Amino acid sequence: xxxxxxxxxxxxxxxxxxxxxxxxxxxxxxxxxxxxxxxxxxxxxxxxxxxxxxxxxxxxxxxxxxxxxxxxxxxxxxxxxxxxxxxxxxxxxxxxxxxxxxxxxxxxxxxxxxxxxxxxxxxxxxxxxxxxxxxxxxxxxxxxxxxxxxxxxxxxxxxxxxxxxxxxxxxxxxxxxxxxxxxxxxxxxxxxxxxxxxxxxxxxxxxxxxxxxxxxxxxxxxxxxxxxxxxxxxxxxxxxxxxxxxxxxxxxxxxxxxxxxxxxxxxxxxxxxxxxxxxxxxxxxxxxxxxxxxxxxxxxxxxxxxxxxxxxxxxxxxxxxxxxxxxxxxxxxxxxxxxxxxxxxxxxxxxxxxxxxxxxxxxxxxxxxxxxxxxxxxxxxxxxxxxxxxxxxxxxxxxxxxxxxxxxxxxxxxxxxxxxxxxxxxxxx
Amino acid sequence: xxxxxxxxxxxxxxxxxxxxxxxxxxxxxxxxxxxxxxxxxxxxxxxxxxxxxxxxxxxxxxxxxxxxxxxxxxxxxxxxxxxxxxxxxxxxxxxxxxxxxxxxxxxxxxxxxxxxxxxxxxxxxxxxxxxxxxxxxxxxxxxxxxxxxxxxxxxxxxxxxxxxxxxxxxxxxxxxxxxxxxxxxxxxxxxxxxxxxxxxxxxxxxxxxxxxxxxxxxxxxxxxxxxxxxxxxxxxxxxxxxxxxxxxxxxxxxxxxxxxxxxxxxxxxxxxxxxxxxxxxxxxxxxxxxxxxxxxxxxxxxxxxxxxxxx
Numbered sequence: 001x002x003x004x005x006x007x008x009x010x011x012x013x014x015x016x017x018x019x020x021x022x023x024x025x026x027x028x029x030x031x032x033x034x035x036x037x038x039x040x041x042x043x044x045x046x047x048x049x050x051x052x053x054x055x056x057x058x059x060x061x062x063x064x065x066x067x068x069x070x071x072x073x074x075x076x077x078x079x080x081x082x083x084x085x086x087x088x089x090x091x092x093x094x095x096x097x098x099x100x101x102x103x104x105x106x107x108x109x110x111x112x113x114x115x116x117x118x119x120x121x122x123x124x125x126x127x128x129x130x131x132x133x134x135x136x137x138x139x140x141x142x143x144x145x146x147x148x149x150x151x152x153x154x155x156x157x158x159x160x161x162x163x164x165x166x167x168x169x170x171x172x173x174x175x176x177x178x179x180x181x182x183x184x185x186x187x188x189x190x191x192x193x194x195x196x197x198x199x200x201x202x203x204x205x206x207x208x209x210x211x212x213x214x215x216x217x218x219x220x221x222x223x224x225x226x227x228x229x230x231x232x233x234x235x236x237x238x239x240x241x242x243x244x245x246x247x248x249x250x251x252x253x254x255x256x257x258x259x260x261x262x263x264x265x266x267x268x269x270x271x272x273x274x275x276x277x278x279x280x281x282x283x284x285x286x287x288x289x290x291x292x293x294x295x296x297x298x299x300x301x302x303x304x305x306x307x308x309x310x311x312x313x314x315x316x317x318x319x320x321x322x323x324x325x326x327x328x329x330x331x332x333x334x335x336x337x338x339x340x341x342x343x344x345x346x347x348x349x350x351x352x353x354x355x356x357x358x359x360x361x362x363x364x365x366x367x368x369x370x371x372x373x374x375x376x377x378x379x380x381x382x383x384x385x386x387x388x389x390x391x392x393x394x395x396x397x398x399x400x401x402x403x404x405x406x407x408x409x410x411x412x413x414x415x416x417x418x419x420x421x422x423x424x425x426x427x428x429x
Numbered sequence: 430x431x432x433x434x435x436x437x438x439x440x441x442x443x444x445x446x447x448x449x450x451x452x453x454x455x456x457x458x459x460x461x462x463x464x465x466x467x468x469x470x471x472x473x474x475x476x477x478x479x480x481x482x483x484x485x486x487x488x489x490x491x492x493x494x495x496x497x498x499x500x501x502x503x504x505x506x507x508x509x510x511x512x513x514x515x516x517x518x519x520x521x522x523x524x525x526x527x528x529x530x531x532x533x534x535x536x537x538x539x540x541x542x543x544x545x546x547x548x549x550x551x552x553x554x555x556x557x558x559x560x561x562x563x564x565x566x567x568x569x570x571x572x573x574x575x576x577x578x579x580x581x582x583x584x585x586x587x588x589x590x591x592x593x594x595x596x597x598x599x600x601x602x603x604x605x606x607x608x609x610x611x612x613x614x615x616x617x618x619x620x621x622x623x624x625x626x627x628x629x630x631x632x633x634x635x636x637x638x639x640x641x642x643x644x645x646x647x648x649x650x651x652x653x654x655x656x657x658x659x660x661x662x663x664x665x666x667x668x669x670x671x672x673x674x675x676x677x678x679x680x681x682x683x684x685x686x687x688x689x690x691x692x693x694x695x696x697x698x699x700x701x702x703x704x705x706x707x708x709x710x711x712x713x714x715x716x717x718x719x720x721x722x723x724x725x726x727x728x729x730x731x732x733x734x735x736x737x738x739x740x
Contacts, residue, residue, distance in 0.1 A: 003636065003656035006711050010651030022648035027580070030444035034470070037439075349593070352441055352581065352600040406599055409550045410592035 016142050025363070028351050032360035038392030040314075040379040041360040043187065043335050047250050049306055054294055055286075062289040074281040076273035078104025078257070082288040086243065086257055089291070093219045094233030095241055097259050103268045104279045108217060108242040108256030111268070113139050114275065115178075115213060115240055115258065118267045120145045124177045125169050129157050131338070131367030131376070133187045133215065136180055140369075146174065147369045154329070156193035157181055159200040166208050178211045179204075184228050185218040185334025188367050188378035192332060198231045206238045211264075217244040217256075220300050222333035223308040237261045245287055247335075248300050253283045307335065313386040314379060317393035323400055328379075335382040338364075340375055341400065344411075347377040350403045359395040430462055432733055433482040435499065437468035440491025441601065442578050445648060449488045449708035452715075456726035462733065469493065477506060484733045485510040488705050490577055492602075495705050496522045509739060511732045513704040517681035521702045522575050524606055527680055528699065534679040536672050536699045539691075540565055541608035543574045546599050558591050558607075565609040571595060574604035577703060579643045584610060613693030615642060616659045618673035619706060619717040620686045623731045627677045629670035630717035634659035650711055657720040661692050668697045676702050684732050687714055 032039045062070060077083070083099040090097070105111040112135070120126065122144035128136065130149030140147050148169065151161035162179065169176045181201065183193040193201070205212040214231045222228065232241035244256035258268055272279070290296060311331060318328055318339070325342035339361075341347060347363040354360060362380075364373025381389055434457075436450020437443050447468075454464040465480065467473055469489055477485070485508050487499050497518035503510045513521065521527050525543035532538045542561050549557050562569070571594040572582035581601035583594035591607075598605035619630040634656035637646035646652045659666060673688040680686075680702055687706035691698045706714040708725065715725050 003634070003654040004716070005651045005654045007651035021645040021652060023645060027444050027578075027644065027648075028441050030447075031439055031441065034439060034443075036470075346593075346596070349597050349600055355441060356439075356601075358439075403596075405550070406546065406596050409546065409554045410595050411554075 016144050025348070025351065025366070028355045029360065031355045037355065037358045037360055038384055038388050038395060039360045040381070040384065040389070040392050040396070041362045042383055043380050044383045045247050045251055045335075046303070046306055046383055047252070049302060050250060050299065051294070055290065058289045058293055059286055061293075062285050066285055070282045070285045072281060074278045074284070076278050077269045078102065078279050079281065079284040079288060082255075082284050082291075083257075085288055085291045089248075090230075090241075090243060090259070092227040093216065094229040095259060096233070097236070101259050101262070101265055103258045103260065103265055103272060104284060105256050105258060105272060106254045106276065106279055107246055107251070108215065108244040108258070109135055109139075110272070110275070111242050111256055111258035112136055112213075112215065113142075114268050114271045115242075115260075115264075116140060116143050116145065118264070118271050119177045119211065121175075123174075125174045126178045126180055127162065127165050127169075127176060127210075128180045129182065129186065129189065131188055131364065131373055132180065133182060134362070134366045136215070137367070137369055140180075145177075149368060149370065149372065152186075152189055152191065154191055155197055156183060156186060156189075156191050157197070157201060159197060159204060162201060162204050166204070166210065176208065176210050178213045180213045180215065181231075182215045182218075183231060184216055185221060185331055186336075187218070187334065188336050188362070188364075189338045190329040190331035190334065190336045191338075192228060195229065198229075199234065202231050202234055202238065206235070212239045213242070214239050215242045217242075217247050218334035219243075220248055221304055221307060221335075223304055223311070224332065225301075225304070232259060240264060248303070249287060249290060249296065253287060254280065255283050255287045304333075307333075307382055310381040310384070310386055310389055311337070313389045314381040314393065317390045318379075321393050321397035323397065323404060326400070335380050337379050337381070339377050339379055341377070342404065343375070344407050345400070345403055346374045348374060350399060353402060354396060354399045357395045357399050359392045359399065361396065430484070430733065430737070431480065431482045432457055432462050432464045433477065433480065433485045434464060434466045435469065435473075435485060435487045435489050435494075436466055437470075438489040438491060438494050439469065440489075440494065440576075441580050442490035442494075442576075445578055445707060445709060446488055446490045446494065446705075448710070449490070449705075449712065452710065453486065453488060453708045453725060453729055456724065457729050457733070460724075460726040460730045462730065469499070474502075474506070477508065483509065484736045486729065486733070487512055488708060490705055490707070492522075492575065495577070495703070496575065509736045511684050511729070511736045513682045513684065513686070517683065518704050521680045521682060521686075521704050524572070524701050525574050525604075527676075527702055531676045531679050531699050531702075534675060536676060536679075537696050538699050539570075539609045539611045541606050543604055543606040545604045549595070554592070554595070558588070558595070561607050562588050562591065565607065568610040570606075570608045570610050571598050572606050572608070573598050573601040574606045576601050577701075578647060578707075582643065584641060611691045611693065611698050613691040613698070614659065614661055615689070616661065616669055616692055617687055617689050617713040617717070618669050619714045620673050620677040620682070620688065621718075621728055621732070622677075622684055622735075623728070624735055627674050627682075629673050630714075630723075631657050631720040632659040632661070632666055632669045633657050633713045633716050633720070634661070635713070648709065648711055653711070655713075655716055657716060659692075665692050665697065672697050672699065684736065685714070685728075687717075
């Protein structure tokens, strides 16, 4: 007798779709979108700070003057003028390229997907930081890539650990295709690589003949105004650089880019055309017009000041309210602090209690593929106001105290929910 | 006729409730009702006062939605609603109390202990857990005493896995239930009362691919195989139907409910009753209604008329 599984295609899905199921974590994040909840989970840029009137007139002017282009299909590589402007945007991070080296994509997330698509076969290995960006882990898993996490410290990816991971994978007969790194104001770890460490990591990648995939959405958001040099600034052939307007203008426009060596770029363009034909002309021309007519770097400075104030608020509140034994990183830019809780605490198990207390965070396990990170969580300070951040930390501190009380009663908790990325919705990534 | 469906809320079952609410609203609109779907927030009461719907259908899962609070508010506002009255909600929402009541009326239940965190803390968790395991044996199910969708529920095979399971259950509430695990066929019997007394709909058998009917199995299409009619004997099906109606009556439930059982050689064992059955694409109530030749819209429409007349 055959029953109903309510999905007639259940036996037809590809292996890569097998893990795509509903989860308790996603259910809890659904509550986090309510205004009563202080969400320290979402990595959403504070778009309220944008000059909406100026953007409205920018879009209006763009449509009135170039509407026939904006509303039409475009080239698969992206708008030529925008690619030239992207060179100017990348100048502070030291990336020198030709406009032909750039591929415009629907956010750098799409570039990440395309690079993985053209490089990785199922079973290939990608080395990533421990922890790593949840959106990247989702891409790698969707291409059935084996991910190995490499140790980080306060200075970012540890070169010696990277060497060891490469040697270990080689010894196991595995093919390492990429090293994925976020050198600036890491998501979720909130740390940055020193210049000397960048050089060492590049040397290791080149010696091993492994592509370095440098993801740099936050590079311009250093609080002291200094802009670290990109790894791509040191080598044009060994690195694919991913950039984005999501944090410097607006995530909703979905405009990012990849800078890649000639051969790689050709393949990215072909893969991009197969995926979407072309990036949105409307969004590209909006960005292009904004860059041309608005003081965009002043807006970046305004964002830096806003985020710095919020980071200071978060750090101060955590210092005053979190229980002894809690540790956190002190980001010098970007959106996130990585918090490590006292021994035995499990942030995944604690999340329902936090949501019931009207505060949300992303549990650490979401940033690993192997179940690590149970005693960690990512706190984002980019979106809530300073007052809300303080209130959120106050609520979270109460939740942590209650959880510690439970652990005191029942002992150390080895965890309840299954390991792996928690697949938060896009606004949490 | 104007109807308000209440869905959402602030519990972990918010997403499930929103999906249930949207689906039920669509079914009612298809049969000619004007339907508004409202969330539980600060705008709710002013909107209800302004709209004065003829009937409200609460489909909010979890606390506030199913613990009787929402029904109390609707009574206070003098708004007719579909579903169980406050006291019945309170009784059904607490699995320990519900099991005690239906057992008193002769239904079989799995043995269990339901205790607040304070008891473990004050008396020593190790001693209390050891006593429970000695009494119930292993494996056991650990779950929040109040709540649904299997959130915070764990199947525990070894004593050393009990503490984290307790911590997980307490994350969803102040009381946790440790229940003797009963193996067998899992079935759900929906009950509707369309004016002729509570009637059972065909039993739906649940067979999750993973073996555990957890959150993913409940809300991912394809992760669970459902059988209607259930693959149990005719006598067992009749006993399930009888037990479901008996539970519905014993708990004082009204209009509609869903009662979950395990069926095995020992009989039909009551697990829990739900006062706001899910109405999502993968939920059991709509499947049972379809098996009985009813549409969701027709069942809900009949209950709207009955509830309206009750006022």
